[in-house]
Amino acid sequence: MTTFLKKIFFYLSFILIISSNSYSAEPNAEAFVLKLTNEAKLIFNDKSLNVEARLKKLNNLSQSYLDLDALAGYTLGDYRDKATASERDNFNKLFREYFIKNMSSKLNDFADQELKILDSKKINENNIIVSTKIFSKKDAQEINVDWRIYTKDSKFLARDLVVEGLSLARTQKEEFASIIASKGFVGVISALENFNKSN
Numbered sequence: 001m002t003t004f005l006k007k008i009f010f011y012l013s014f015i016l017i018i019s020s021n022s023y024s025a026e027p028n029a030e031a032f033v034l035k036l037t038n039e040a041k042l043i044f045n046d047k048s049l050n051v052e053a054r055l056k057k058l059n060n061l062s063q064s065y066l067d068l069d070a071l072a073g074y075t076l077g078d079y080r081d082k083a084t085a086s087e088r089d090n091f092n093k094l095f096r097e098y099f100i101k102n103m104s105s106k107l108n109d110f111a112d113q114e115l116k117i118l119d120s121k122k123i124n125e126n127n128i129i130v131s132t133k134i135f136s137k138k139d140a141q142e143i144n145v146d147w148r149i150y151t152k153d154s155k156f157l158a159r160d161l162v163v164e165g166l167s168l169a170r171t172q173k174e175e176f177a178s179i180i181a182s183k184g185f186v187g188v189i190s191a192l193e194n195f196n197k198s199n
Contacts, residue, residue, distance in 0.1 A: 026120035029128040029149045032156040036065040037115065051104075058100050067150055067157035068096050075173045079180055087185065094192040101199045115145075126152055127159075 043049070043057045062068055072095040073080050073088070080088070114137065120130040127150055134143040148160040160169040179187045 026122055026128045026130070029120050029130050029151070029156060030117050032065075032149060033117065033130050033132070033147055033158075036061075036158065039065075055100055055104055058104055059096070062096070062100060065156075065158055067159045068092075068099055070150070070157075070159050071099075071169055071172070072096070074169050075176045077173055077177050077180075079185055083185060091189065091192075094189065094196060097196045098192050101196060105199065126150055 039061055040058075043054060043061065046054075049057065069092050072092045075095070076083065076088075076091065083091070114135045116133050116135065118131045118133055120128055122128050127148060130147040130149055132145045132147065134145055135141075136143075144164055146162040147158055148162070150157045150159045160167055162168070176188055179191055183190070
């Protein structure tokens with residue numbers, strides 16, 4: 001995967017500039033995506049925030065809008081059932097910090113991006129796909145993006161993003177699977193700890 005697409009994955013969780021023009025069946029899910037991205041825009045445009053304050057606000061935002069525990073569990077793959085409850089809890093905590101810090105460091109690369117909601121559809125009782133397109137004013141690129149929104153008891157959470165057919169969750173799972181295969185679960189924990197300490 002190219003560096004550009006990796007950065008896009010993180011950017012899509014907190015788009016900076018939003019516009020909407022949609023005629024679809026799941027307006028509540030679309031409104032959720034717009035609300036998420038608009039709140040993120042306020043955080044990244046607030047120049048008074050230092051790094052620590054920005055990370056704190058992003059963490060609070062992620063708890064309301066992103067299902068990072070589900071994403072963390074999925075990325076563990078087969079090891080999820082082998083790990084102890086304590087190991088899973090530790091991994092989830094480290095993964096959340098890793099995700100927020102990694103995302104925060106990459107988002108400013110996409111200040112010229114604009115997102116338009118195209119359509120949305122319910123694929124089963126608990127999952128909705130919101131289809132969007134990303135426009136780059138700088139290089140005139142257009143990128144198709146699908147948001148997988150999980151819904152239960154009228155609550156929405158973003159669980160995955162698919163960029164031009166490439167799933168964020170699946171890509172992260174493959175990267176961690178490679179580390180586990182060569183260094184075991186302790187290797188993943190070590191990699192996350194090292195990243196979190198240095199960022």
